[in-house]
Amino acid sequence: EVQLVQSGAEVKKPGESLKISCKGSGYIFSFYWIAWVRQMPGKGLEWMGIIFAGDSDTRYSPSFRGQVTISADKSISTAYLQWSSLKASDTAMYYCARHDTRGYFDYWGQGTLVTVSS
Amino acid sequence: EIVLTQSPATLSLSPGERATLSCGASQSVSSSYLAWYQQKPGLAPRLLIYDASSRATGIPDRFSGSGSGTDFTLTISRLEPEDFAVYYCQQYGSSYTFGQGTKLELK
Numbered sequence: 459e460v461q462l463v464q465s466g467a468e469v470k471k472p473g474e475s476l477k478i479s480c481k482g483s484g485y486i487f488s489f490y491w492i493a494w495v496r497q498m499p500g501k502g503l504e505w506m507g508i509i510f511a512g513d514s515d516t517r518y519s520p521s522f523r524g525q526v527t528i529s530a531d532k533s534i535s536t537a538y539l540q541w542s543s544l545k546a547s548d549t550a551m552y553y554c555a556r557h558d559t560r561g562y563f564d565y566w567g568q569g570t571l572v573t574v575s576s
Numbered sequence: 577e578i579v580l581t582q583s584p585a586t587l588s589l590s591p592g593e594r595a596t597l598s599c600g601a602s603q604s605v606s607s608s609y610l611a612w613y614q615q616k617p618g619l620a621p622r623l624l625i626y627d628a629s630s631r632a633t634g635i636p637d638r639f640s641g642s643g644s645g646t647d648f649t650l651t652i653s654r655l656e657p658e659d660f661a662v663y664y665c666q667q668y669g670s671s672y673t674f675g676q677g678t679k680l681e682l683k
Contacts, residue, residue: 493672495621503613503621503664505672519671520577553620561668562611564632566620 460484462492462554462567469573470544477540478570480554487535488512491557494528494539497569498550508557509537544574578603578667580675588683595652597678599665604645609669612641612650615677616661624663625650655680 465479480492494506507518509528516528530537537554552570555563579602589595599610608628613621623632625641628648638653652659660682665675 502677503674505674560627561609562623562626562666564623569620
């Protein structure tokens with residue numbers, strides 16, 4: 459069974475750094491891309507970027523390039539999303555999803571809620 | 577960037593009725609690379625339809641997708657109580673974008 463399990467909720471202050479994770483199982487992690495999707499409170503879905511787990515080739519949405527860093531460690535089947543300096547506007551639910559070879563997102567993690575507040 | 581516009585924003589129906597949700601693209605979606613997702617409160621999105629009309633694994637046949645080019649439709653033939661949720665379309669033919677969502681609510 460394909461599963462993506464994300465790290466737990468985080469509460470941070472503005473300016474702090476953060477790295478959240480997404481661990482895949484039930485499939486060959488290095489054969490697929492992993493996508494990250496943001497959902498701000500009460501809002502819709504926004505694609506942030508994708509990473510190919512096999513070689514860490516990464517593509518970013520123009521809206522998020524320079525704001526976050528996506529990485530992966532295929533040896534432990536885990537992808538990451540990180541911020542170097544959080545802002546209150548980064549408060550959101552963040553989902554990882556497996557990217558099928560054609561491009562749709564077929565399996566999703568349960569989400570990680572990030573709250574940034576002073 | 578391809579912009580997806582979903583309509584209506586909210587659809588109020590009763591169980592047993594037919595639901596028709598629309599997704600319009602600002603330019604043609606190549607190879608009908610369009611997906612539909614369902615999201616219930618507090619849960620992650622779930623893939624329903626990919627390639628405009630193919631049902632994902634385990635999705636009941638009351639869900640169907642159609643369309644090509646710039647106009648796509650998700651149809652739920654007979655609504656069940658568990659179908660009331662928010663639905664998003666997504667194109668993956670040119671980068672990735674999501675529509676703003678249609679909320680299907682109980683009338």
